Every structure is written in C-alpha cells, then in structure tokens.
Amino acid sequence: MSADPGTVRPGGRTARVRAAVLRAAGDVLVEEGFDRLDLADVARRAEVGKTTVYRRWGSVTGLVADLLADMAETSSPREETGAVLTDLLANAGLVQRTLADVRQGALFRAVIAAAACDARTAQALRRFYEVRVAEWAPCVEQGVTRGELPVGTDAGAVVRAVSAPLYYEWLTAGVVPDNPAAERAARAAHAAAVAGVYVRTP
Template identity: 65%
Template sequence: MTVEQDPPAATRPGGRTARVREAVMRAAGDALAEHGFEGLDLADVARRADVGKTTVYRRWTNTTGLVADLLAHMAEESVSRSDTGSLREDLRTNARLVVRTLNDPRQGPLFKAVIAAATGDESAAEALHRFYAIRIAEWAGCVDAAIARGELPPGTDTHEVIRAVSAPLYYRVLCSGDPLDEAVADRAADAALAAALADAYAR
C-alpha cells in the first residue's frame, strides 16, 4: 500500500501541509478511539479536522492509508528513550511508559483499534509492524549502552530485551484483562533484565 504524499516542495515545517496533517492525525486518532477501525470514516475525519473531504480522500485514499500514516505520525511524536545510566531504570521507564499509554483513556482504545485492524488487514499490519520496529530500535539503545558499560553479556539481542519488557503488558490488555499498573510494569522490566543477565537473549 502506498499512502499519497504531497511533493517535497509543497511540504515545509509549519506550512499548510503540516497543519492539515496534524489536524487529520488528531481527528483520526479521536475517531479510532471512539469507534474502532470498523467505524472509521474519512468523511467523519475530515469533518472533525475541519478539512475538506476532497483533501482527505486525495491524500489518504482510504481508511487503511490513514491508519498507516497515523502510526507513522505516532512514531514521530513518541517519547524518546531514557538514559539514566542504569539499565534497570531505563527498562522500568520503558515499561511505565507502555502502561501509561495503554491505560490512557484516548491512547489505550486507539492502540486496541489499530491492533484489531492489523489482525484482518495486511496493510494495517505492515504499518503496525513498522511502528513497533521504530520504537523497539529506539529503546534498544539503552540495552546497547548497558552492554558497553559491562552490565550485560556481549552479544545480547538488544531488540529481544525490549520486546520482553512490553510483551506481558500487552498480554494483560489484549488477552487476560488483568490489572495494569506501575508495579506490573516494574515486574515486567525486572523479569526482562533478569533473563538478559542470565544470557537468555544471546544472539
């Protein structure tokens, strides 16, 4: 799937193109959180964003294209990884960020809607995979730093460590429905750290 983009010359920081995209991304996120992927409608998004329907249909073509761009936008706006000098604290910060996002009254339903869309639409799945690849690569840097400091064995798969932190948190939200709080976040981070120290994530 290809999402239509304006030519580079038409895009400038703070220009109309950027303002339109920002408004549409906000409106799309609100609509997804409220109605889910099945209820997402480009005309409704255009109305919420106070943007002409023609502009939305021309640039994003369909709801899948809109969701793909929304995920790209979310990756761009995501909080950068922490750098506390301690892998335990960095992993706990990551886990707590995931918990806050999933418990947020807007972001939580939004992520659930996107994940639901990805289960039945290949293009939405590809966009979701790209989003998480970006976030995992960002946070893997704290594991790289820990290896350099001698906290972890050389050859540790940094991406697997980060995946291990968030996996039990998403399981609670999507599968078991168990409570999700900071204590759970810290336990997930500590478990991933213990496994990494035991060389469970050797490449």
C-alpha cells in the first residue's frame, strides 16, 4: 500500500529536495496566499524539476499537508520547568513568538484561510495541532501527578485553552499577541484548571 504524496520521510538528496520545495511553498503562501500556490512555480523557485514535484506531492493540497507535517516535526519541543504554571507560561510564550514572527505568522494565516475552503488542508491543519497539543499535554499530566491539578483534568483541553485567546485576537481583531497577552492566557488557563474547570465528566 503506497503512502500519500509527501508523507514518506526521505534522507540524503531527497531530504534536500523536500526542504527546498517546502521552503518555496512557504514563500508562496506568505507572499501570495493559497490561491496562487502552483506546483510548477514552486518547482521553479526551489530549482527542482517539475516532474519531481508532481510525482512526489501530486497536488497543491498534498504539498500543503506535507508542509504542515514538517512544521509540526520541527516546532520547538516542550519545556518542562517542574511546575504546571511555568510550563504553561512557556507554551504561551512559544505561541506568542510564532504568531508574532513575520514569516511564521503570515504562513499560519495563509494556511488557516486555506483550511476554511479546502477539506484536505483542514485535515492537515487539525493534525498539526493534534501533534502540538500531544507534545505539551504531558506537562499538564505531570501536574496532575504532582497534585497541582485535580485528578481527571483533560490535559489537551488545558493546552488548547492557553493558545485559544491568542489565536482569537490574532485572527478576529488582527492583534498580534504580545508577552503580557501570553502571560494572561497562561495564567487564566492555569487558574481554570486548578478550579477543576477542565476535569472530564464521566
């Protein structure tokens, strides 16, 4: 059974080709948006043969899905500080820096816009966030083990609660989150978790 386009993780020259193509695809998304993403143009920018790009990724959505997979793989790993609050503050800081970054912020905005009208991109975006939430969930789970949070706390819900207000303002009001906004989001999620708001009900 063959893998979906762009999902095989290559090495050597193939890895260099993948990196160049994904970089070029990100450039197009940042500069021109999803509607202008074209495999032939990406191949030209990456200085790779069109046949290689079409054979490996097959479609624009296949390329975007692989770009998101790469972003999930290369995102900064979670920080473990030994306390839930400071772990959540670290998570909020990472989200803030990502959205405030000129390239990363524009790239996420383009992909989120594309996901609103393209099912495969939406699926790839959901997968990206599943990976990132799973990366940080152990911080909350360890907090439960240490007795900082109630037993039964939904770790994924707490992690999502940290980034939700930052994304909301960024997407709906065009406000790039700053450090105080990130701290407020983390402290609010932590306070709610301590109060048992995110305890799973049977």
